[in-house]
Each structure stands twice: as structure tokens, then as C-alpha cells.
Amino acid sequence: MNNEQNIKGKPIWSFPWSYKEGFIFAFGFLVLGFLMEIVNPLHHYIPPRHPYNLIYIAILVITTIVASTLWRKKSIVVWLSSIKSSIPAIILFSFQVLLLAIIPQEQTEMPAGLHTITRTWYFALSALYLTITLGFAIAKRIYPFTFTNIAFTLNHLGLWLCVVAGLLGYGDKQEVKMQVNVDQLVWYGINDKGKDIELPIAIRLEKFIAEYYTPKPALMVRGVELPILSKKSSRHFNR
Numbered sequence: 001m002n003n004e005q006n007i008k009g010k011p012i013w014s015f016p017w018s019y020k021e022g023f024i025f026a027f028g029f030l031v032l033g034f035l036m037e038i039v040n041p042l043h044h045y046i047p048p049r050h051p052y053n054l055i056y057i058a059i060l061v062i063t064t065i066v067a068s069t070l071w072r073k074k075s076i077v078v079w080l081s082s083i084k085s086s087i088p089a090i091i092l093f094s095f096q097v098l099l100l101a102i103i104p105q106e107q108t109e110m111p112a113g114l115h116t117i118t119r120t121w122y123f124a125l126s127a128l129y130l131t132i133t134l135g136f137a138i139a140k141r142i143y144p145f146t147f148t149n150i151a152f153t154l155n156h157l158g159l160w161l162c163v164v165a166g167l168l169g170y171g172d173k174q175e176v177k178m179q180v181n182v183d184q185l186v187w188y189g190i191n192d193k194g195k196d197i198e199l200p201i202a203i204r205l206e207k208f209i210a211e212y213y214t215p216k217p218a219l220m221v222r223g224v225e226l227p228i229l230s231k232k233s234s235r236h237f238n239r
Helices: 002-008 019-039 052-070 075-080 083-102 121-141 147-168
Strands: 185-190 196-204 209-213 218-221 224-227 234-238
Touching: 019 083, 019 121, 052 121, 052 147, 075 083, 075 121, 083 121, 121 147
Parallel strands: none
Antiparallel strands: 185 196, 209 234, 218 224
């Protein structure tokens, strides 16, 4: 009981850190990211591509392994691998994912990069905070090899891979448009800059069918539908 009272009454930023410091970190990353985005938007930079994104992943993994091995008992490493750090990181990242679901992306330009959230500083910093906490948690529980530790590791490793691959794999993403005519084999597409891009697949259009249906006007009288044009008509085009 006395130990719990001491933890609750301890000054802020004195170890062991708690949820309070975690949420301050999360809010600080959010504010810092917004300021950086306003001053110098992240989408102005070219995202890292192969092999540089693999180098960044290797640096992140090696740094996490070295820090968790050499400084396993350090207070900051213990806190980063605890739930008191991971919960604020998850909430911060989930908040921005929620913004993605609410705000239409890449339709109209909005301040602070809200129209391209996945390519903003605040999204990148929140993802970095989340991957760091996940990495230290995995390093802490990967050994000894028990069923509980293996299940924990696989669960957190899957989330770590999704976040890292989604962010650092964006630079290798290509969007192209293919124009295919009947009986024509096409193996290239055109990107947004008008440049031909050779694709690893080829497409041949053997048949094209389009059906056009004439709208049926109807007259509504006291809730009763009286169709003016009752005969269904359609036009078929085969290619």
C-alpha cells in the first residue's frame, strides 16, 4: 500500500515512469509532428525506396536488439518495453488511423497535411514511437522460449511488421494505368508522369461486353408507383 502511494505521489519524470509520462510523450510527438508538418511538409520529400528502406529497417532492428541487450535493466528501456509506454503509443497511432477514416484523403488540399495523413510528420513520429515500444516489448519477451512468450512475440511481431512495412514500403509503390484493346497483349502501364512502366504481368482482352439500361421514369401518386415506361429496354455492345 505504501509503495502504491509513493508511486502515485512521485514527481513527474522520476523513475519508474508511468502512464502519465507515456501520454506526455504521445502528445509531444503529436504536437511536434504538427509543427514540423506546417513548417516543412513531409510529402515534399521522396519516400525511401529499395534498398534504402531495408537499410532503415536493419538499423531499427539492430538498435533495438543492442539496446535491449546491453541496457536491459536501464529504467528507460524497462519503461519502453512496458505496457505503460505501449498503451499511449497505440492510442496515438489509433487516433490518426481514426482521422484517416473520417477525413477524405487526396481529394482537396487541407492544412497540416490532413489530406495525406500517412505522409505527414506526426503520422511518421507516432509510427516510430509505436515501433520502438513494440520492438523493446518483443526483445523482452522473446526469451525464454515458452508457449506464452512465443504467442506474445508472434502477436506483437505481426503488428510491428504491418506498421514498418506499410510505411517504409510506400516508396516502392507504383500506380499505373493500362489501356487494353481487344486481342491485344499489353505488359506495360503509364504512370502519373506519362512514362511507360514495364510490368511483371501481361493482360490480353479477349471479349468485352457492356450493357446499357434505359432509365424507367415513374409517377408517384399517394405512395403508389405508376410506371410511365413499363417495358424494360437495354442496349448490348459486344467487342
